[in-house]
Amino acid sequence: MTERLGPDAVARAADLLRGGALVAFPTETVYGLGGDATNGQAVAGIFAAKGRPHFNPLICHYPDAEAAFADVRADDRARALAARFWPGPLTLVLPRRPECRVDLLAGAGLDTLAVRVPDHALALALLRDVGRPVAAPSANRSGQVSPTTAGHVLEGLSGRIAAVLDGGPCPVGVESTVLDLTGTGAVLLRPGGVPAEAIEALIGKVGRALPITAAAQTQSLRSPGLMLSHYAPGLPVRLGATGVAADEALLAFGPPLPGAAVTWNLSEAGDLREAAARLFAGLRWLDAEGTARGCARIAAMPVPETGLGAAINDRLSRAAAPRG
Known part of the structure; x- marks a missing residue:
């Protein structure tokens, strides 16, 4: 059962998040489905709970700009925007730091990260108590209307998450603006x-x-909620491997x-949530280690097309797509 926590239960919500559970919480925009962003299995759980078709x-x-900028590289534009609009409904896409937690x-395996500081007292109290970055897309099943009350959250996710922290209706009611600052020019990825x-x-x-339809063809955007490019290994990827050279x-x-030169196991137990949590790290490691050992390609064993397996297979099919 999903707990419905009152605004005085921030400590309980924080304990659940630190323990790897999922907790929905209010922001000034919509309710977010929170998970410990440093915990791969918690993040995989977010995708599973939402039924999200891709690893967007x-x-x-974060509770403040200083905490956010510990994980990403902020230039003068980012610092000026943070000083003016944080806390607030603005998300900045910035390069990950090497020491990013x-x-x-x-981050869907990308070298960038989308960060923001929400303008909601309960959310900020929760983030301070958790003491870690909290990944949080809208707290609804994928493709459904974003929730602006705890009741909306429960309508879609009751029984799929540990708790919802009830802070009343969200005052803004539309998602944050997403701004890409990874290039020399700023690019608006999502109005908000x-x-x-x-x-x-x-x-x-x-x-x-680019319009989403064009972006889907070029796979060039970096924003949550849009069709995206993903980390592609340098080595070619062969799918559906039932044997290995x-x-x-x-x-x-x-x-x-x-018989493989080197192996990374997504999950020896065949657990899709564990596999999702280990996917991007595994592709990066195999790419580096395989290249160092002179491997010709990465051979990927089949993954069931159920639950998170659909998202894993979507990511692998993109990694295996012909290179332009």
């Missing part, structure tokens, strides 16, 4: 609670991203195939 990057929430799955005009008044002209690096699922 998740927005990571956030699990790769939360902070108008583009207010951003431009502070940092100058802001570009507009001596010059191949093996991405195993379940009992590994014998």
Whole structure:
């Protein structure tokens, strides 16, 4: 059963999050489905609870700008925007620091991270108590309307998450603006609670991203809620491997195939949640280790097309797609 916690139960909600459980909580925009962003299995649980079809990057929430900028590289534009709009409904996409604490799955394996500081007293109290970045997409089943009350959350996720922290209705009711600052020019990836005009008044002209249909073809956007590019290994990827050659690096699922030059097992027990949590780290490790050992490719064993397996297979099919 999903607990419905009152606003005086922040400590209970924080304990659940630190323990790897999922807790929905209010922000000024919509209710977020929170999980410890440093815990790969907690992040995988977010995708499972939402029924999210792809491993889209998740927005990571922090109690203040200093905490956020410990995980990402902030330039003068980012610091100016944070000083003006944080706490508030603005998400900044910035390069990950090498020492970033956030699990790769939360950023969909990209070298960037979406971060924000919400403008909601209960959310900020929770984030301070947790003491870790909290990944939190909207607390609804994928494709459904975003929730602005605890009741909305329970309608879609009751029994799928540990708790919802009830802070009443969300005052803004639309998602945060998402701004990509990873290039020399700022790019608006998603309109939201902070108008583009207010951003431009502070940092100058802001570009507009490709339409989602065009982005799907180029796989060029980095925003939560849009079709995205993902980390692609340098080595080619071969799917559906039922045998493996001596010059191949093996991405195993379940009992590994014998004979590979090097192996990374997503889950020896065949657990899809564990596999999702280990996917991006495994691809990076196999790419580096396989390249060092002169491997010709990465061979990926089959993963069931059920639950999180669909998202894992979607990611693997992108990694295996022909290179332009």
